[in-house]
Amino acid sequence: MPPAHQPPERPPLVELRQVHLSFGSNHVLKGIDLNVRKGDAVSIIGPSGSGKSTILRCINGLLTPERGEVVVGDTPVHALRTEAERIALRKRIGFVFQQYNLFPHLTVLENIVLAPVRILGVARETAEREARELLAKVRLADKIDAYPGQLSGGQQQRVAIARALAMHPELVLFDEVTSALDPETVGEVLSVIRQLVEDGMTCLLVTHEMRFAEEVSHEIVFTDGGEIVERGTPRDIFHAPRSPRTHAFINGLRN
Amino acid sequence: MPESWLRAFIAAGRTVGLNYAFLLDARERASWLRGIALTAELSVLTILCSLLVGIALAGLLTSGRPWLARPARAFVELMRNTPTLVQIYCAFFVLNMLLNQLVGGAQNNPLTAYAWAVIVLSTHYGAYHAEALRAGIEAVPRAMRESAISLGFSRRELLAHVELPLAFRFALPSLFNNFVDVVKSTTLASAIAVGEVTYASLMIWVERDNVLEMMILIFLVYGVLTLLVSRLGILLENRLRMPGYGH
Numbered sequence: 001m002p003p004a005h006q007p008p009e010r011p012p013l014v015e016l017r018q019v020h021l022s023f024g025s026n027h028v029l030k031g032i033d034l035n036v037r038k039g040d041a042v043s044i045i046g047p048s049g050s051g052k053s054t055i056l057r058c059i060n061g062l063l064t065p066e067r068g069e070v071v072v073g074d075t076p077v078h079a080l081r082t083e084a085e086r087i088a089l090r091k092r093i094g095f096v097f098q099q100y101n102l103f104p105h106l107t108v109l110e111n112i113v114l115a116p117v118r119i120l121g122v123a124r125e126t127a128e129r130e131a132r133e134l135l136a137k138v139r140l141a142d143k144i145d146a147y148p149g150q151l152s153g154g155q156q157q158r159v160a161i162a163r164a165l166a167m168h169p170e171l172v173l174f175d176e177v178t179s180a181l182d183p184e185t186v187g188e189v190l191s192v193i194r195q196l197v198e199d200g201m202t203c204l205l206v207t208h209e210m211r212f213a214e215e216v217s218h219e220i221v222f223t224d225g226g227e228i229v230e231r232g233t234p235r236d237i238f239h240a241p242r243s244p245r246t247h248a249f250i251n252g253l254r255n
Numbered sequence: 256m257p258e259s260w261l262r263a264f265i266a267a268g269r270t271v272g273l274n275y276a277f278l279l280d281a282r283e284r285a286s287w288l289r290g291i292a293l294t295a296e297l298s299v300l301t302i303l304c305s306l307l308v309g310i311a312l313a314g315l316l317t318s319g320r321p322w323l324a325r326p327a328r329a330f331v332e333l334m335r336n337t338p339t340l341v342q343i344y345c346a347f348f349v350l351n352m353l354l355n356q357l358v359g360g361a362q363n364n365p366l367t368a369y370a371w372a373v374i375v376l377s378t379h380y381g382a383y384h385a386e387a388l389r390a391g392i393e394a395v396p397r398a399m400r401e402s403a404i405s406l407g408f409s410r411r412e413l414l415a416h417v418e419l420p421l422a423f424r425f426a427l428p429s430l431f432n433n434f435v436d437v438v439k440s441t442t443l444a445s446a447i448a449v450g451e452v453t454y455a456s457l458m459i460w461v462e463r464d465n466v467l468e469m470m471i472l473i474f475l476v477y478g479v480l481t482l483l484v485s486r487l488g489i490l491l492e493n494r495l496r497m498p499g500y501g502h
């Protein structure tokens with residue numbers, strides 16, 4: 001069950017209103033509405049190709065919707081015009097990808113301190129101290145001098161999470177971060193995310209780990225064909241879905 | 256001591272019919288040694304400058320901005336599709352003359368034949384490096400680029416901290432291949448009377464009629480220099496190896 005210590009009315013940190021986006025003639029997002037309140041963990045589930053990654057990319061300005069509004073905090077992301085404005089936004093948003101995407105030529109420590117030092121202008125010593133703390137938190141303190149290529153998938157993904165957290169983001173987006181992992185390393189990554197959620201970090205997750213989503217999320221959003229079909233508490237979505245499409249998807253996974 | 260070694264070497268040469276007597280002439284020896292030093296210097300300088308040109312051109316080529324990429328592409332094609340010697344002649348006899356007129360006489364022109372050789376060879380080989388680096392940059396996975404951008408990297412920071420370090424590693428074998436070519440191409444500077452080793456040797460053999468002897472030395476000089484460059488390449492390749500990545 002999600003922690004219930006949050007006051008009921010918290011301001012939304014992320015808000016999408018009627019977001020439309022196409023790739024050529026492929027209408028991928030068909031009017032997405034989404035809210036993530038500060039401190040919440042929201043999971044997006046749905047079949048592959050339903051536009052889940054595209055939603056995340058609209059939130060940090062990697063993609064710009066054709067219509068609709070994307071607001072993060074006070075920032076109207078859909079209206080950002082310059083690269084500098086988008087960079088300012090991205091510094092506030094962590095993004096963890098399926099394929100970890102660590103920099104293979106840098107050690108674990110360098111991977112983590114690069115962005116804080118070069119982009120935020122944090123003093124090197126401060127950045128290194130924080131990197132050590134973050135590595136301890138993801139239980140990889142002993143891998144500080146390893147290169148990404150020397151780590152397992154699960155370890156690389158935990159470094160990628162530490163790298164995102166080193167920027168002190170207000171929000172972290174997770175895009176199927178366990179889908180490329182060996183089954184035995186999935187758990188270690190999920191437990192790091194679970195800890196983050198418990199610490200009150202605002203998280204928006206795209207995931208196929210239904211049991212995990214049910215356990216950590218404050219809200220579940222089911223997407224199909226570029227639309228949000230249904231949203232609700234984990235209990236509602238997983239045990240009493242209203243839409244037959246949600247029902248079919250959940251049951252399809254169970255069998 | 257070195258004098259007696261030299262005499263022994265010359266005597267040994269004579270027994271097989273090779274005339275290295277110029278080594279005893281202080282003036283000729285000095286100009287020949289200076290030639291070797293100039294060749295080495297020209298090689299190092301041109302390798303460094305051409306690399307800078309290559310990085311700049313590769314940055315333009317992959318900028319994704321047509322108004323930068325198109326002129327850079329045209330420049331690269333021009334450099335690669337005209338003979339190096341012609342470029343050197345063109346620079347020294349045309350551009351240099353124009354520059355002379357511009358600054359009001361050759362005495363005011365800061366650019367020497369040596370400088371022109373460095374400039375032309377650097378831009379020429381810079382075009383080749385640019386192609387190698389561009390291929391390296393394009394080999395950086397899209398997802399890697401996206402994750403750097405998501406961390407807040409600007410286009411320039413992405414290039415400096417992610418794309419170039421990776422591209423440089425991917426392109427290392429091609430780059431060092433080019434560097435070996437750079438060393439060999441310094442001989443072209445002799446065409447505009449830069450006293451590097453080929454030119455210095457030529458000056459000696461027209462006097463002494465010992466072409467074969469000088470040729471052997473020239474081969475040795477370039478052989479040693481190119482060997483050094485390729486050893487350095489292997490050293491660097493090992494040094495920059497990314498543990499666990501694709502090996």
Ligand SMILES: Nc1ncnc2c1ncn2[C@@H]1O[C@H](COP(=O)(O)OP(=O)(O)O)[C@@H](O)[C@H]1O
Pocket residue numbers: 023026028047048049050051052053054055
């Ligand atoms: N960069 C892109 N260019 C063209 N089509 C894309 C691009 N990214 C995603 N798509 C298309 O958009 C649709 C939704 O993709 P995506 O958001 O990745 O779905 P999901 O993450 O739910 O699997 C798919 O049909 C995919 O082919």
Ligand SMILES: [Mg+2]
Pocket residue numbers: 052053054175176
């Ligand atoms: Mg996806």
